[in-house]
Amino acid sequence: MRRERALIGVLMSIINISDSRQTLKLFPWALVFALVLFSLYTLAVSRGENVNAMWLVTAAIGTYAIGYRFYSRFIAERVLGLDARRRTPAHRRNDGLDYVPTDKWVLFGHHFAAIAGAGPLVGPVLAAQMGYLPGTLWLLTGVIFAGAVQDFLVLFISTRRDGRSLGDLIKTEMGRVPGVIAMVGILTIMIILLAVLALVVVKALADSPWGAFTVLATLPIAVFMGVYGRYLRPGRIGEMSAIGFVLLLLSIALGRTVSESALLAPLFSFKAETLAFMLIGYGFVASVLPVWLLLAPRDYLSTFLKVGTILSLAVGIFIVWPDLQMPAISRFIDGTGPVFAGSVFPFLFITIACGAVSGFHALVSSGTTPKMIGDETQTRFIGYGAMLMESFVAVMALIAASVLEPGVYFAMNSAPALIGATPDSAAAAISSWGFAVTPETLSGVAAEVGEKTILSRTGGAPTLAVGMAHILSSAVGGSAAKAFWYHFAILFEALFILTTIDAGTRVARFMIQDLFGAFFPAFGNTRAWAPNLAATAIAVSGWGYFLYQGVIDPLGGINTLWPLFGIANQMLAAIALTLCVVVLYRMKRERYAFVAIAPTAWLYICTLTAAFEKIFHEDPRIGFLAHARKFAAAADKDQLLAPAKTLAEMQRVIFNDYVDATLCAIYVMLVLAMLGFAIRAIRAARAAQHVTTRETEDELHDLQPAGA
Amino acid sequence: MNCTICSLPGLDLNRLARKLRDGAKLMVGQGDYDAYVTHVRALHDGEAIMTRDEFFRARENARFGAGGERAFRCC
Numbered sequence: 075m076r077r078e079r080a081l082i083g084v085l086m087s088i089i090n091i092s093d094s095r096q097t098l099k100l101f102p103w104a105l106v107f108a109l110v111l112f113s114l115y116t117l118a119v120s121r122g123e124n125v126n127a128m129w130l131v132t133a134a135i136g137t138y139a140i141g142y143r144f145y146s147r148f149i150a151e152r153v154l155g156l157d158a159r160r161r162t163p164a165h166r167r168n169d170g171l172d173y174v175p176t177d178k179w180v181l182f183g184h185h186f187a188a189i190a191g192a193g194p195l196v197g198p199v200l201a202a203q204m205g206y207l208p209g210t211l212w213l214l215t216g217v218i219f220a221g222a223v224q225d226f227l228v229l230f231i232s233t234r235r236d237g238r239s240l241g242d243l244i245k246t247e248m249g250r251v252p253g254v255i256a257m258v259g260i261l262t263i264m265i266i267l268l269a270v271l272a273l274v275v276v277k278a279l280a281d282s283p284w285g286a287f288t289v290l291a292t293l294p295i296a297v298f299m300g301v302y303g304r305y306l307r308p309g310r311i312g313e314m315s316a317i318g319f320v321l322l323l324l325s326i327a328l329g330r331t332v333s334e335s336a337l338l339a340p341l342f343s344f345k346a347e348t349l350a351f352m353l354i355g356y357g358f359v360a361s362v363l364p365v366w367l368l369l370a371p372r373d374y375l376s377t378f379l380k381v382g383t384i385l386s387l388a389v390g391i392f393i394v395w396p397d398l399q400m401p402a403i404s405r406f407i408d409g410t411g412p413v414f415a416g417s418v419f420p421f422l423f424i425t426i427a428c429g430a431v432s433g434f435h436a437l438v439s440s441g442t443t444p445k446m447i448g449d450e451t452q453t454r455f456i457g458y459g460a461m462l463m464e465s466f467v468a469v470m471a472l473i474a475a476s477v478l479e480p481g482v483y484f485a486m487n488s489a490p491a492l493i494g495a496t497p498d499s500a501a502a503a504i505s506s507w508g509f510a511v512t513p514e515t516l517s518g519v520a521a522e523v524g525e526k527t528i529l530s531r532t533g534g535a536p537t538l539a540v541g542m543a544h545i546l547s548s549a550v551g552g553s554a555a556k557a558f559w560y561h562f563a564i565l566f567e568a569l570f571i572l573t574t575i576d577a578g579t580r581v582a583r584f585m586i587q588d589l590f591g592a593f594f595p596a597f598g599n600t601r602a603w604a605p606n607l608a609a610t611a612i613a614v615s616g617w618g619y620f621l622y623q624g625v626i627d628p629l630g631g632i633n634t635l636w637p638l639f640g641i642a643n644q645m646l647a648a649i650a651l652t653l654c655v656v657v658l659y660r661m662k663r664e665r666y667a668f669v670a671i672a673p674t675a676w677l678y679i680c681t682l683t684a685a686f687e688k689i690f691h692e693d694p695r696i697g698f699l700a701h702a703r704k705f706a707a708a709a710d711k712d713q714l715l716a717p718a719k720t721l722a723e724m725q726r727v728i729f730n731d732y733v734d735a736t737l738c739a740i741y742v743m744l745v746l747a748m749l750g751f752a753i754r755a756i757r758a759a760r761a762a763q764h765v766t767t768r769e770t771e772d773e774l775h776d777l778q779p780a781g782a
Numbered sequence: 783m784n785c786t787i788c789s790l791p792g793l794d795l796n797r798l799a800r801k802l803r804d805g806a807k808l809m810v811g812q813g814d815y816d817a818y819v820t821h822v823r824a825l826h827d828g829e830a831i832m833t834r835d836e837f838f839r840a841r842e843n844a845r846f847g848a849g850g851e852r853a854f855r856c857c
Contacts, residue, residue: 182805183805183806183808188809311812366842370842370845374810377809378806
């Protein structure tokens with residue numbers, strides 16, 4: 075009986091009522107809840123006829139509103155006990171530079187721009203192969219109970235501890251070894267992230283003179299902006315970004331001329347391998363150049379373009395209200411899909427990382443944001459709220475992928491090994507899967523967006539671009555503008571992915587210098603050229619290796635790399651949430667620890683299952699070892715399997731499989747070790763009679779009386 | 783305070799524009815220069831204050847420099 079009463083008490087505190095007389099104020103929320111259920115019902119049952127995107131948008135916004143109003147409030151008030159009287163690092167250590175109390179809306183924008191990137195745009199597009207419903211359900215439940223909770227809790231924990239970083243927090247709350255484990259985990263995740271993002275760009279630009287030209291044109295544009303902002307009109311970000319934006323639009327227009335010119339088009343048609351090496355060289359150069367010349371100006375341009383394009387996509391969807399052509403649930407939930415192999419559980423939860431839950435956010439939430447929070451109660455709005463917004467970006471990406479005809483979607487996202495290289499072979503293969511499509515449709519779409527072919531443009535970005543072009547051209551410009559919008563979308567994605575690659579390579583380089591500097595102090599000197607170049611070379615060859623492996627993969631590379639990235643990213647989330655569980659126990663808040671335990675457990679289950687299947691699954695499309703065995707068996711009989719053209723290449727494919735399997739095994743060991751350390755820390759916290767966590771000590775300061 | 787442009791009560795376009803501008807700048811790591819100056823004047827009186835240009839460059843370097851987790855962004 076006591077147990078039941080405790081449970082009811084918790085439930086009542088989640089819906090935030092203290093007694094039954096207050097239930098009346100819940101009435102409007104009950105209506106919202108009913109609306110969400112009805113929208114989901116409409117999405118789920120209307121088979122055979124197209125459902126309007128309106129239902130998806132309504133279900134999402136309603137869910138976010140309920141989650142924010144009830145669950146985040148419950149976490150803020152009951153679980154964490156946020157206290158506006160407690161001084162934040164921004165006040166305590168105010169230096170006018172890094173630690174500055176900042177307006178909550180301004181800070182929200184900063185935080186959102188830092189967490190939202192290509193992840194929420196690509197993952198949902200890939201997951202659309204299973205239909206839009208599984209992705210939608212995971213995005214909505216994932217963000218409410220896992221993703222936004224993680225961002226909020228980590229932001230809170232860091233804000234109470236001088237804005238320290240995730241690795242640092244794990245070290246002080248759990249011990250030195252878990253701290254080092256987290257650092258290594260973060261570094262390997264960075265490497266995989268950069269490789270998979272670079273692969274997305276390569277797939278979008280290969281054999282596309284228009285796309286390659288516009289992206290190459292961003293280099294001189296950025297350099298011009300850099301010089302402008304350094305010497306001509308120092309610090310005028312607005313001006314230089316506006317000039318850069320106009321030049322970008324010009325370069326898109328010029329790109330069409332280039333792609334139609336018999337002389338210039340071949341100069342800008344690159345094979346995927348060539349592009350991969352160009353990117354690797356570029357990543358090296360860009361991350362050692364002075365930041366003001368290339369990196370910073372491109373960062374300005376890509377950040378503003380990213381936020382602007384996301385907003386215009388939202389406006390476009392709200393104007394056009396497109397129909398979803400994709401079925402609610404496709405036959406590929408059984409794991410035989412061409413985009414990525416593996417069944418709904420666990421692979422859907424790995425494929426959609428950002429937008430539902432993303433470990434990378436823990437780095438942002440323990441980075442710059444906690445140093446600028448003026449009032450600890452705002453961690454709810456910024457941590458939980460910004461993640462809801464990112465989830466909405468992911469929902470929009472899912473919509474953009476689902477407005478395409480399924481046949482077109484699968485033509486763009488299946489590898490040549492499955493659908494061949496001509497519209498005829500692709501249409502035949504895809505129609506045989508049950509998604510009727512004609513070769514004319516496939517070449518028609520390619521012509522509309524100004525490309526020779528759209529076949530096998532895997533990686534999500536081109537699909538999103540076609541979807542966005544479909545929506546935006548219905549809003550502005552009509553079908554004549556489709557090609558422009560397509561290349562605008564490609565450019566916008568390529569631009570901020572390239573910025574992430576430079577900035578990420580720099581971050582990885584500093585992490586490598588930090589890690590090795592502990593053993594060889596000379597290596598850690600970030601002002602000396604030799605160690606800088608060496609560390610950059612290590613970082614670039616790390617992601618370059620996986621990029622090249624992905625480019626030559628006959629199944630498209632995304633097939634292999636995206637699950638690896640998803641596993642890595644979700645494992646980082648599991649590590650961050652484990653820290654949150656430990657901190658809640660050390661705060662003596664174990665009664666409410668379930669808010670962190672539930673998502674942590676789910677992530678452990680998903681990632682461990684996925685990693686295990688990636689290593690040991692018998693299907694060579696899923697399991698790395700099975701794939702290696704298949705190639706080894708063929709090599710023994712002197713047979714060659716694509717993509718290998720020689721026996722030496724066969725050996726390299728086998729070697730790559732072992733590298734990937736080893737990487738998965740390392741991830742598994744990292745999280746299992748973290749689990750062990752967490753259990754030890756929790757037992758110690760339970761045994762202690764008092765609060766053991768180490769928050770920055772501070773006397774509570776009195777609030778100004780209202781109106782003062 | 784009413785807006786000086788449209789004089790509608792409760793709607794302050796100046797303030798909104800300022801917030802949008804500050805927000806856009808902070809997205810790329812450029813903090814509030816005026817807040818910095820106020821801070822140095824109030825708490826470190828007599829210390830050298832960076833000019834607007836120096837502040838801009840210092841923040842740009844800090845965003846991408848060593849310990850550069852300021853430029854951390856999600857995928």
